Amino acid sequence: MAENPTRRSDARQTRRRGAALEDAILAAAADQLTESGYAGLTMDNVATRAGTNKNTIYRRWPNRLALGIAAYRQLATTAPLPDTGSLRGDVLEFLRQANRHWSSPLGAILRELFAAAGGTAELVGQLRDQSGDAEAAPWLTILGRAVARSEAAPEALHPRVATVAIVLLRNEFVVRGSPTAPDDVLVEIVDEVYLPLVRQRGATSR
Known part of the structure; x- marks a missing residue:
């Protein structure tokens, strides 16, 4: 048979x-x-x-x-790091990449997962590529280029400083529940928060 x-x-x-x-x-x-x-x-x-x-x-x-x-x-895929030749340009473009992802169908899944994870720090950490160091790495690269161009002082190379912009953008989606962030919000994050913070780190070291 x-x-x-x-x-x-x-x-x-x-x-x-x-x-x-x-x-x-x-x-x-x-x-x-x-x-x-x-x-x-x-x-x-x-x-x-x-x-x-x-x-x-x-x-x-x-x-x-x-x-x-x-x-x-x-x-999820990893987008290439922008290299515009300026700190402001790099940070703004990287935020725009993140905003496009979070606004996409795949980003909608990510937002669902964040909502389901709630305050579970371990699972939220997995969503953020398993560690704060991994999340900070591309931002430290962008900031390191700025230091090499003398746009920022070495004292600005701190993970919490480097990731401020992406944390603020994430809050627009996770805390405010926005389906997307308007470009003027991204510009505000860069010009009113990120760049002043980076410059102040250099000023306080002198």
């Missing part, structure tokens, strides 16, 4: 282990996020798509939010 092809497929699925199985689960969760957003993400649907069972998923991700965050990280 000929072997049922469905059974062969099921056997291959049950033999998956380790990274291959995790990749299949994350791919299924990412597809579900793209189609239905975080609200439509369920362990049942992901298990069915991945050809596994819920217990297998729960052994790797303790809840739906943790799985959603891991799946979002599969979808």
Whole structure:
């Protein structure tokens, strides 16, 4: 009697282990996020798509939010750092990149995840690329270029200073619930907060 092809497929699925199985689960969760957003993400649907069972998923991700965050990280891409030749130009363009992302369908998923995470610092940290250092790195690069051009003093190279602009932009989405930030808000963040702060760090060191 000929072997049922469905059974062969099921056997291959049950033999998956380790990274291959995790990749299949994350791919299924990412597809579900793209189609239905975080609200439509369920362990049942992901298990069915991945050809596994819920217990297998729960052994790797303790809840739906943790799985959603891991799946979002599969979808997110890193934009190239702007290099306009000036600190103001770099910061403003990087904010505009972030604003476009947060205003996009993928950004809508990110906002859903932030809302679901609430005050859970560990999960919010995962959304921010797992560490404050990782989030600060591109901003410190931009600020480091400004220091090399003598636009800023070395004392300005501090992670909290470097990331002030992106934190203020994030607040527009997470705290205020804005679907997008007008460009004049980005300009205000740069001209009224970021540049004065960077310049003051240099002034106080003298």
